[in-house]
Amino acid sequence: MTETGPDGIATLRRVLLVVTAVVQVSLGVLPLVSHPHGPGAVISFVVLGLVAVVCAFWVLPRRPLPWPVVALGTAAVLAASVVATAALPPDGHFLDAHWSYGLVGWHLLVLLVDRVPLLLAALGAHTALDVAQFALAGTPDREEIGGAGVVVLGVTSFQLGVLLLTRALVRTARQAAEAAAERERAETRTALARRWEEDLRAGFAGQLGATVPLLADLADGVLDPRAEETRSRCALAATQLRRLFAENDDVPDPLVHEVRACVHVAERRGLAVSLAVSGAPVPVPTDVRRELTGPVAVALSGARERARVSLLRTGTEVRVAVITDGVAGSTADGGTATGRVEVERGTYGGQARMEARWRTS
The missing domain is CATH 1.20.58 (Methane Monooxygenase Hydroxylase; Chain G, domain 1)
Incomplete structure (x- = not known):
């Protein structure tokens, strides 16, 4: 040249x-x-x-x-x-x-x-x-x-x-x-940054939309902090927010990072949680990660003393499973509105089991 x-x-x-x-x-x-x-x-x-x-x-x-x-x-x-x-x-x-x-x-x-x-x-x-x-x-x-x-x-x-x-x-x-x-590239970067910021605000707004009424009910005395249901809702809100914060971290393996964020909140509540990860990392879109980890947050928020979380990745699918000593949540709570992530819940032998599955192809 x-x-x-x-x-x-x-x-x-x-x-x-x-x-x-x-x-x-x-x-x-x-x-x-x-x-x-x-x-x-x-x-x-x-x-x-x-x-x-x-x-x-x-x-x-x-x-x-x-x-x-x-x-x-x-x-x-x-x-x-x-x-x-x-x-x-x-x-x-x-x-x-x-x-x-x-x-x-x-x-x-x-x-x-x-x-x-x-x-x-x-x-x-x-x-x-x-x-x-x-x-x-x-x-x-x-x-x-x-x-x-x-x-x-x-x-x-x-x-x-x-x-x-x-x-x-x-x-x-x-x-x-x-x-x-260069000006065009700068404008493109600015537009992408603005879009990312808007998406981030929308994500936080979506999570805070469920948290703000909970805080209002607690402040107004509508909910009893000692009630099991209230503690479960607070645990779910805390787990969802922690997962949302983790979503924006720059890490090599975002999915594992977000699952660990959910586990960390559960451990701070005094739960004994074991996490097993198998398979090589695969690229998972952000919205799919939200659908995979949403049911995890629901399952862990319903646990009483212990839980087991496993993450399996293969060339064709990604699976996240949670077994707890609590109760299984509803499919709606798992956040599978788009249908790309399949969620199965059930109770077996006194334990609640949840599995979220996403097929890569």
């Missing part, structure tokens, strides 16, 4: 190709026909035109030039420059008849605009070859040398200035595009 990016180079190359075509027709045809040249001049003019046409097959559709095309095109352009300069009339170097000197630089720009070191080397070779042919054509006087120097400096400076200007514009456009993309 180039410094200015592939899209910027493609646009720059298209502009340079158009400029090259215009320069070759407008500034090359008249000197070629109005001054006597050798037969090699016409051949060189045609070769330069063919190079531009071949490049157009890739440049116009905004595709990068293949390396063989660049290498062969550069060689053909430099060879055409040598032949055209050799076909100049006597004393025609770096004058009006020398149409090829300024034109060749534009062809090299089209071919090597994304390879600046090679472009500078090719422009240097082109200038050196023309200067050498100029020196070998005869012994130039000081006036001719000065005139040649002005032409060389003017043409080279203009073409390099165009290169620097266009690349600066493309670089600025790339930076603006990157800034716009």
Whole structure:
């Protein structure tokens, strides 16, 4: 990838190709026909035109030039420059008849605009070859040398200035595009954070919706704190809130973390709780974890002295089971409204058993 990016180079190359075509027709045809040249001049003019046409097959559709095309095109352009300069009339170097000197630089720009070191080397070779042919054509006087120097400096400076200007514009456009993309990413992150915050508030509001009436009834004396049902409701509310807090923790295994949060609340109430986890972690969506751990909170809130919690994960399903010495809660209390998590409850041998199952596929 180039410094200015592939899209910027493609646009720059298209502009340079158009400029090259215009320069070759407008500034090359008249000197070629109005001054006597050798037969090699016409051949060189045609070769330069063919190079531009071949490049157009890739440049116009905004595709990068293949390396063989660049290498062969550069060689053909430099060879055409040598032949055209050799076909100049006597004393025609770096004058009006020398149409090829300024034109060749534009062809090299089209071919090597994304390879600046090679472009500078090719422009240097082109200038050196023309200067050498100029020196070998005869012994130039000081006036001719000065005139040649002005032409060389003017043409080279203009073409390099165009290169620097266009690349600066493309670089600025790339930076603006990157800034716009970064702003879009920032807006996306902000929207996601806002959505996450809204979901979090909704989750807390849903849990507090059951907790606030409980606290109000306790404060108003409607409920007796010593009653078994009241203690069970308080235990359920505490477990649900603790699980909700755990849901937002950044941990490697969120499901196990949330189940342990439910177990921790039960242990603080004095229950003897054992937890067994088997199977490798599997990704479980947040809403599914809520449905899996909701029945766990209900089952543990109804336990009296002891409970056993087991979590089993396989390639096809995730199961959470709770066995307590209390009573089984209702299916509605388990929070299985969406139906993605199957919940089974029952009493066996004086013990309450609950199992929540989610099929991964």
